[in-house]
């Protein structure tokens with residue numbers, strides 16, 4: 001069909017305007033410059049374009065769904081990458097070395113009867129370059145490590161004099 005002045009007018013949103021997606025489906029770039037209506041009148045559009053323009057709500061939902069799908073895909077990809085890292089022989093070798101060096105006990109609460117995590121002092125998510133650096137690793141039990149999460153960067157070795165000769169990482173400043 002051909003775009004008419006009335007058709008544009010009839011299909012505005014309840015607020016009286018037009019959504020970005022709605023305009024995009026008839027080829028109007030955002031933000032619309034004045035006179036876009038006049039220029040659009042008479043232009044030939046497909047049935048699909050007509051339906052899209054007439055259903056801004058449906059367009060919005062479709063875009064939301066697409067966005068959700070994309071963020072889920074990214075999340076799954078990150079999970080897979082994380083699993084790959086923890087399954088790698090480089091990590092397992094290093095992890096074992098660190099557990100042996102620090103005698104398999106939590107460096108924060110000192111328990112040795114809990115599942116142990118070899119923790120990245122500076123978290124992997126922020127410092128990927130330090131993920132296989134021995135001096136960035138400490139031992140925490142599961143409780144301490146989950147409490148620390150990836151926000152805190154406390155180096156539990158710093159306050160201790162127990163590991164002489166160890167090169168410790170220091171936070172800048």
Ligand SMILES: [Zn+2]
Pocket residue numbers: 106107108109110111140141142143144145
């Ligand atoms: Zn602990």
